Amino acid sequence: MEEIRKKLTEIGKKIVEKGLVAGPGGNISAREDDFVFLSPSGFFLDEIKEDEWVKVNLKTGEIFSSLRPTCEISMHLGIYLTRPEVKAVIHTHPPITIGLISAGIKFKPFFPDYVAILGKEVPVIDYVVPAGEEIRKAVCKEIKKVNVVLLKNHGVVAVGESIKEAYTRSLIVEEAAKSILAGICCGKLRYFTEKEIDKIENLEAEDYRKAILKNQ
Numbered sequence: 001m002e003e004i005r006k007k008l009t010e011i012g013k014k015i016v017e018k019g020l021v022a023g024p025g026g027n028i029s030a031r032e033d034d035f036v037f038l039s040p041s042g043f044f045l046d047e048i049k050e051d052e053w054v055k056v057n058l059k060t061g062e063i064f065s066s067l068r069p070t071c072e073i074s075m076h077l078g079i080y081l082t083r084p085e086v087k088a089v090i091h092t093h094p095p096i097t098i099g100l101i102s103a104g105i106k107f108k109p110f111f112p113d114y115v116a117i118l119g120k121e122v123p124v125i126d127y128v129v130p131a132g133e134e135i136r137k138a139v140c141k142e143i144k145k146v147n148v149v150l151l152k153n154h155g156v157v158a159v160g161e162s163i164k165e166a167y168t169r170s171l172i173v174e175e176a177a178k179s180i181l182a183g184i185c186c187g188k189l190r191y192f193t194e195k196e197i198d199k200i201e202n203l204e205a206e207d208y209r210k211a212i213l214k215n216q
Contacts, residue, residue, distance in 0.1 A: 004030050004037055005050040007163045011090070012045035020092040020170055021045055026155070027070035030088045030163050031080050034058050038076060040067040071131035078136040079143055079159060086159045088166040093155040094174035096181055102153045105180060107173075109192045115200040117172045118148050127153040148173060 008030055015021055015028070026045055029038040037053040039045060054069040056062065058080055063069060070076070076089050101107070107122045109115045123142045128134045128151075139157055142149045148169050149157045156173050160166030183189030192200075 001032060001035070001037075001055075002050070004032050004163075005053050008037060008039075008053055009048060009050050011163050011167050012039065012048050014167065015090070015092060015170070016044065016046035018171060018174070020094045020174060022093065022095075025093045026091055027072050027076070028088070028090045028166075029070075029076045031058065031086070036077060036080060038069040038073060040065070041070050042068075072135070074131075074133060074136045075139055075157070078140045079157075082140045082144055083159065085161055088160050088163040090158045090160075090163075090166045090170045091155060092158075092170050092174075094170070094177065096177040097150065097156055097174050098154065100177050100180060101150045105184070107150065107176060107180070109197050110183075110189060111176070111179065112200050113172055114176055115192065115197050116203075117169055118176070119146060120197050120201075121146055122148050122150060122173070124150045124152055127151070130154065 008028060012028060015026065020026065024042050024044055027039045028045065029036050034057060036056045036058050038056060039048055040052055040054050043052070052067060054067050055064040056069060056073065056077070058077060061077070072091060079089050080086055101124050107124070109120050123146060125138050125142060128138050139149055143157070143159060147159050151157065156170060158166050158169035158173065160169060180189060
């Protein structure tokens, strides 16, 4: 369990460095067996120490910490119960992504890493009030079949079979947003056809890269 705390601390710093959250925004967690380690409420993600991640029993909800877990604890636990293979959940507030989806811009595949890492479907959920059962239900409904969900006027939720895989998906979403914005400003963005998407999904090289991410 020391290793999982160490990895969360490292990723928390990277999330802030990449500008995916600001201040005490966003929350992340990772699962090991029946326990989930969540970011404490009110903390900047890059200032959380290894012993400050809040340990929670996934089945009972018992909290093993004097610190209060993120207000999105219900959403995190709901995702793990919905997707038993998921080992990490990263919820960020990437500014360009939020701006685009809140303006009604669609996210669709248009470069190889988008398809390989995010998948061909990245749904958008209309705004719901954070930190409660409403957002838990909305996210869990979509996360059954995808690995990234966009929350209008709020942020992004990405999951993975490793902390690094979930983080990579969070990173690629904002990189996609930058490219979408550039494309809109410069002309008409060309999205991939279904045939082009299928070819990328069947690349052996991408299968290898995805396997590596799942085990880091």
